[in-house]
Amino acid sequence: MSGTSGSATDVLTRAELDAVASVMAAARTTPAGPLTSRLISGGKSNLTLRLTDGERVWVMRTPPRAGRTPSAHDVVREFRVVAALGPTDVPVPPAVVAYPDEDLIGGAFAICEYVDGSTVQSREQLARLGDDQVAAAVTGLCRTLAALHRVDHVAVGLETFGRPDGYAARQLRRWGGQWQIVGEHQGAASHALAHRLADGLGERLPEQRATGIVHGDYRIDNTLLRIGGEADEAGEVGEVEVAAVVDWELSTIGDPVADVAMMCVYRDPAFDLVIGSEAAWTSDRLPSVEALAAAYESEGGVGLHDFDRHLALGYFKLAVIAAGIDHRYRAGATHGEGFDTAGDAVAPLLEAGLAQLR
Missing domain, CATH: 3.90.1200.10 (Aminoglycoside phosphotransferase (APH), C-terminal lobe)
Known part of the structure; x- marks a missing residue:
C-alpha cells in the first residue's frame, strides 16, 4: 500500500523488528536481511508502517502504542477478511501473517505485501x-x-x-x-x-x-x-x-x-x-x-x-x-x-x- 508519508523515525526497535522477521519467517516469508520500518500513516485508529529488507516491501498494521480502546484497533480481524478475499476477484493486498498477541511489539500486528498504487484523498x-x-x-x-x-x-x-x-x-x-x-x-x-x-x-x-x-x-x-x-x-x-x-x-x-x-x-x-x-x-x-x-x-x-x-x-x-x-x-x-x-x-x-x- 502507499499513502501519505509520516515520520521517518522508526516506530519499532531493532529487537522488535527482529521478532517481526521471525514471525514472517514462520509464515514462509523470510526477509532477505534485517528489517527497517517507516511510519506511513498514524491514522485515526491504527498505525500503518512500511517494512523492507532492502529487496522487498511489506505493510504492517498495528494499534497505537497508547490510547487504545477495548473494542477498537482489531488488526487481526481486518487481516482475516483480507486473507479470505485474496483468492476472489476483489483486489486486496496479499496477506502474509497476523500475530494476535502483544508480547513482541506491545500490540497485535498484521502484515500484507506492498501494493504499488496512488491514494486520492484530497x-x-x-x-x-x-x-x-x-x-x-x-x-x-x-x-x-x-x-x-x-x-x-x-x-x-x-x-x-x-x-x-x-x-x-x-x-x-x-x-x-x-x-x-x-x-x-x-x-x-x-x-x-x-x-x-x-x-x-x-x-x-x-x-x-x-x-x-x-x-x-x-x-x-x-x-x-x-x-x-x-x-x-x-x-x-x-x-x-x-x-x-x-x-x-x-x-x-x-x-x-x-x-x-x-x-x-x-x-x-x-x-x-x-x-x-x-x-x-x-x-x-x-x-x-x-x-x-x-x-x-x-x-x-x-x-x-x-x-x-x-x-x-x-x-x-x-x-x-x-x-x-x-x-x-x-x-x-x-x-x-x-x-x-x-x-x-x-x-x-x-x-x-x-x-x-x-
Whole structure:
C-alpha cells in the first residue's frame, strides 16, 4: 500500500523488528536481511508502517502504542477478511501473517505485501486526474464494490465474521447508543433532530433482502488506484483501475445495500466539515448520488431496495461520527488540525437523513 508519508523515525526497535522477521519467517516469508520500518500513516485508529529488507516491501498494521480502546484497533480481524478475499476477484493486498498477541511489539500486528498504487484523498490530489480518468476510477470503484457483494462469505470462510441478519436494526442500536455518549454538546436543536431521525428509522427500518461482506467505509480514499499517464494528443488516457481495497476495520457481514448507501452519504459536502479538509470524494467532478447508485447496479451489484431508508441510516451514522470527533475535540483528546469543524456537520447531516425519510 502507499499513502501519505509520516515520520521517518522508526516506530519499532531493532529487537522488535527482529521478532517481526521471525514471525514472517514462520509464515514462509523470510526477509532477505534485517528489517527497517517507516511510519506511513498514524491514522485515526491504527498505525500503518512500511517494512523492507532492502529487496522487498511489506505493510504492517498495528494499534497505537497508547490510547487504545477495548473494542477498537482489531488488526487481526481486518487481516482475516483480507486473507479470505485474496483468492476472489476483489483486489486486496496479499496477506502474509497476523500475530494476535502483544508480547513482541506491545500490540497485535498484521502484515500484507506492498501494493504499488496512488491514494486520492484530497481535492488537490483529484485535480491531477483528467475527467476521463476520474470517470474510469468511479467505474472501477463501483465494479469492485459490486464484486465484493457477490462474494459468498460462507464459501471463503467468513461464516462467523458477523451476524447475517438484522443489520439495520443493529446499526441503529449501535449508533443510537453512541449518540447518548457523544451528543451532549450538540445543543437542543440537534438533539431533537437526532431523536426524530432515530425514531423515524425505528419505525421504517429498511428490509434486508441480501447478505454479504460489507466494507463499511467504502470510498475513493480507502482504495489504492493504479493510474496511467495523462491524456495524449488524441485524448487517450492511461488505464485507471483499483489496485487494492484497504482499511477493512469496519467490515462485517450485513446488508450490501447499506454499503452502497454509506458510500453515497460520504458524497455530501458536510463530509468536508467532518474531516476538516476538502475531500476528493465530495468533489462535484464525481457523480451524483443517483448516478453513483445506478453505476453500482449496472456493474452487477445487488438491487438497491429501500435505498432512501438506507441513506437515512447512513446520514445518522455519519452525524454520530461527527459528534464523536467534536466530543473528543472539546475534551482535548485530539491532536493536530482539522477537528474543530466536525460539530458544524452534525445538524446538516441529521437534517439530510430526515429528508431521505420524507
